[in-house]
Amino acid sequence: MPPYQPAPRSPSRKGASMSRYTAAEIEPKWQKAWEEAGVFTATREGGKPKYYVLEMFPYPSGRIHIGHVRNYTMGDVIARYKLSTGHNVLHPMGFDAFGMPAENAAMANGGHPKDWTYSNIDTMVSQMKPLGFGLDWSRMFATCDPEYYGQQQALFLDFLEKGLVYRKNAVVNWDPVDMTVLANEQVENGRGWRSGAVVERKELTQWFFKISDFSDDLLSALDGLDNWPAKVKTMQANWIGKSRGLQFSWDLTEAHEGFEQIEVYTTRPDTLMGASFVGISPDHPLAKALEAKDPKVAEFCLEARKGGTTEEAIETAEKLGYDTGLTVSHPLDPDWKLPVWIANFILMDYGTGAIFGVPAHDERDNEFATKYGLPITPVFEPVEGDYPAKGAFVPPKPDRVRFTRPVAGAEVMTGNEAIDAAVEFCEGKGIGEGVTKFRLRDWGLSRQRYWGCPIPVVHCPECGVVPEKKENLPVQLPYDEGGKPIDFSVPGNPLDRHPTWRDCACPACGAPAQRETDTMDTFVDSSWYFARFTSPRAETPIDMAEAEYWMNVDQYIGGIEHAILHLLYSRFFARAMNETGHLPQKSREPFDALFTQGMVTHAIYQTEGKGGRPVYHYPEEVELREGKGFLKDGREVEIVPSAKMSKSKNNVVDPVAIIDQYGADTARWFVLSDSPPERDVEWTAAGAEAASKHLARVYRLAAELADAPANEAEDGALLRETHKAIHDVTGGIESFGFNAAIAKLYAFTNTIAKSKAGSAAKAEALKVLAQLMSPMTPHLAEEIWTLLGGEGLIAHADWPVADPALLVEDTVTLPIQVNGKRRGEISVPKDMDKAEVEKLALEVENVKRTLDGAQPKKVIVVPGRIVNVVI
């Protein structure tokens, strides 16, 4: 509903009625005008340059939250600005609509994920529309629309044909009580969130995208992403993790179960002489062979597989090891025997699933060796200073160290030199080979869940795994089971136990077969939606002509929390789509510029519930007194400050109340002011009032503009200030300095309010003010524009351009420092020469007093900036 603003309780005594900016009337009026004029409908007409601005689309959690408002307002500022600088703008919106919360809701409250999701989408659209975003709503879709996920299935089939999809085993979190797969989020301290059972790692056959085919490309192409934040590129580069090292084998002293060797990969072959043990993953084939024969090994492996699958859980778990009793001989000294341990911290997914431990130069190996009494043998020491008293000595690779037990090379060299020398030496000796490896793993896309895009393949007893025919797409999710609503309260995947949905004919031979019951990771859905927005109703994944015109995304905006996964997967998808003929070559990198906005955070209020698990309370339920929080029943809550707003933590702030009370423009102005867009902001409702007052003041300045004669000096001064404001605000918008742009708009408003210029000059200044504000507060801007006789819609007006001649100042104020401390200032012509500035600076009373007769050693004059007198 449109917001409501109360009228003043009594009219002003001064006769002239007070002008009110009434958001409730003004905002719907202009929204209707924009819609009727089709201002934000993206078209390819007019031979104008195109601009595609996109904000990461939301998950339909049920209500929009303040983080959405911040995100979409930023995008809207860019969209409206680009529109007024002569672009065809594409600014679409949709919903990332598959995912676990819908199933969780069905589990907790009954109902169906589909109904829950579409109802949430309706609510959120109705909450977003009053905000007046310049979006092309005609392009909207949800990823759970069969029209969308059907095309996604078509992409999957093309990827499959191209060899970009394959099946292999991978581990999942297994809840042994509920007999179901858990998401990492559903594992709390190594236990299932519902059953409380200790989670185990279990292997399943799953589908994978071959993102590793693109490791090198995804890494090296980061260099070309000039308009991406450096931190995101660094994070992605580290994630891809290109490394050079040595891959070689340790010979088992005695062959065991058909194993004669253990292959390892190391990035530090120069430390080979410091090896103390060989470690293998509990999931290593040798460990499995031993496990099958020896109950003690089986017991250890079972223990080692407990806890979640996350890297964090594995890395921070207590280091556990089991001495297999097997030994290997050292490749450089066959008489040197080392023990083979199974260790819980070795990942089967990385390298070869086996390592050799060098406790002197690796913290983790050190901890392990110390715990199990294994030898710790240094191979190098610092060139200067002492060897650390405890723990491992791990200098950065570019640092020079002195080798005491070298593999090859000079006595003193850098780690990098030593690694190169060791690789060369070992290769010469026939011990393994230097290889390049990547940390990046293939993307497992199978999910054992209902509410996702079905994987369009069929399992045939005769033909094996067969792709579904394209003409049979979409493979749709069933709504019911056997005429009854699906029961989501039963753990596990409803598709898997559905009585009829699985049954089908083999697309190849026609024999009775069964559908794949796994669905796709929701990251798949969000990896190509940006491309679909260019032709959302096409009968193929995209329409090439549309993609040629609209791609790439000129400006992508979203949360820093997506720095790695979503953005990396999208970059992969763009490449894969290009190679399967679904995107032009230029779109292999789909996002030309990226801006990562900070998150809106809010404290979490929690109390302890059953079994020690936390219960989260909404901000509305908590009363704050002296820094402590209390529930209505008097219980104190624990306050976790500044956490990401998350539906599961109940710390999401709803902006609807602010919109209702003050209107959309106030909410938009408010989320942009004060905080730099890239920084996290702790939400506080104080300040919305101030934003509202300011907008009302701007409106009054225009509405109550009194007749005044022209005044040459004052009019000229105001004109110069106007052009400075144009310059500063435009620069602020283009550089995402929205808070700085708003500060300038405050200052410019104050300037106009205080100016003694004539009414004609003031009206011109106010019209420019309206234009400069129009991307942020578009409704108010239209109203003022009309009030002051502006032609047409401000949304259609050309952006004002600053006249450089009006921006230059004739005189500047120079601060005078003595030894770096400010002692005075002088006002001088802008281009006064250095010698003269120096002379004037030394005559300043306070400077003379500070010098106290001392002769300056040096005087530094930075023209137009500062003078520093050094004594």
Next chain:
RNA sequence: GCCCGCGUGGUGGAAUGGUAGACACAGGGGACUUAAAAUCCCUAGCCGCAAGGCGUGCCGGUUCGAGUCCGGCCGCGGGUACCA
């Protein structure tokens, strides 16, 4: 654990290596009003009567000059491959 950020008045924050605290919020004072609301004006980092001193998480360094660059800490946040 590992990777990436962030840390400035009572508060949000500003500041191409060049006057730290722009612009705002809350506060204090004043004008208008019978009174209030609304509005307008003034004030304001801390210590100090002042001169001046101290100040950008902590310690050190580079520089004529450091919030900004470098090294080492501390605290907080994000990511960590099945939350999205």
